[in-house]
Amino acid sequence: MEYFFELFLGGLTRGSIYALIALGYTMVYGIIELINFAHGEIYMIGAFTALIVASVLTVMGLNEFAILVLASIAAAVYSAAYGYTVEKIAYKPLRHAPRLSPLISAIGMSIFLQNYVLLAQTSDFLPFPSLIPDFEFWEPYSHLLRSTQLVILVTTTVIMVLLTLLIKYTKIGKAMRATAQDRSMAMLVGVNVNQVISMTFVIGSCLAAVGGVLIASHIGQINFFIGFIAGIKAFTAAVLGGVGSIPGAVLGSLILGLTESFATGYVSSDYEDVFAFALLVLILIFRPAGLLGRSTMQKV
């Protein structure tokens, strides 16, 4: 039973990181119906930014917690700038093009950013400092949930609550929902749709960057390719939950994280992906729009 809880909590941690990335996919899809394949790279760039900032701050002798916070903020700001720029360069000029064009452009952007980091940094794995302090908080069960996992769970929960409030109650949140539901009608009530799309990329990128910092400091190493794998997983989670749906992305991520964790724990870590994708196939057979996805309505 203890083992079960350990796997359960591990799965939740993993799932909540997926959720931070999946939200970016789903929000962008909700608004411009584009799978932003460069999103995983934004997450990777966030992790690299945090590594550089953390190294500098460590040399300056700041304490662990301050480094974590400052590195996360720097990563979020830097990634947001990347997300914003990617949209302006690779997607905005293709706004009225056939749907396949921005998709190809997204894949191109993903390859470009990977190779850019490969050239600018290195192809090797770089050690990532454990920014999250190790502390005992749950004697004698601390082996079930490490402090890094606790910090990840709390941080992601807080971020998701804030995001929900933002989307539900703020002006920009309402504009985002309206734009997602009917873009030209949103323009007719005075919404600057280009601004809303930019904001969506900025918010999604910030979330991915924070996810990048948390997971890198939990795992302890990064390289230029981490965005691809995390991106595929988070994308899977978004599809699982119903792409375009924000609660769906969170639910899908948690289910995916738990499935992987249990598959690793009870079967073998070699089979974690098999179970994850088998689950995806199963859910899509019975609910093609995803768990919380809306089947597309015919507009008359």
Add this chain to the structure above:
Amino acid sequence: MLRVNGVSTYYGNIQALKNISMEVSEGEIITLIGANGAGKTTTLMSISGLVPPRQGEIIFKDRPIHGMSPEKIVALGISQVPEGRRIFPYLTVAENLDMGTFLRNDKDNIRKDLAYIWDLFPILSKRRHQAGGTLSGGEQQMLAISRALMARPKLLLLDEPSLGLAPLIVRQIFEIIMKINIENNTTIFLVEQNANLALKVAHRGYVMENGAITMADSAPNLLSNEAVKKAYLGL
């Protein structure tokens, strides 16, 4: 108040509006009638900036607005109730109305205007927490008009408000349109296929055929015009 001057609008290479000119004065209800595909909706979309004209000019209150972005045009006081109502289906009735005030910051007046809307359409007040997509066609049309009114427009563009609605509801909607025109001195540009009804509430009318204006006259004159009777009134 609004002057459309030699406007031509294209969808790709297809010309939808051919050198059209019209004028709307403050406080008027004018109507644009014509068959399906004549270019009535395109006219409204050109004014709202969603499909900007390729040639010609649109002047609103002495300011050229062709080439302005849609949100700037809304900010100047032109709101549109598009064809098919276009309610945000997953926003509640209250949130839909809230979207109408997107460019306004005067909270106190917004509250007053909201009270006015609840008074105008008590049924919407009852449904305020319901998702817009769950409303009936008539209720959605009321909501669409209300959403546009929440912007306090000086000029209200209405595209086929009677489309797909029961005659009783249509009459109710048109009564409200006249009420808005008289009580708030809102200028109204009404596009309708139901020419008979439109010409009864409007002061003046334009007739459109194949993307061009073919007739312009006072509404009573158009109602008694033989050609209009034959083509649009089914008499």
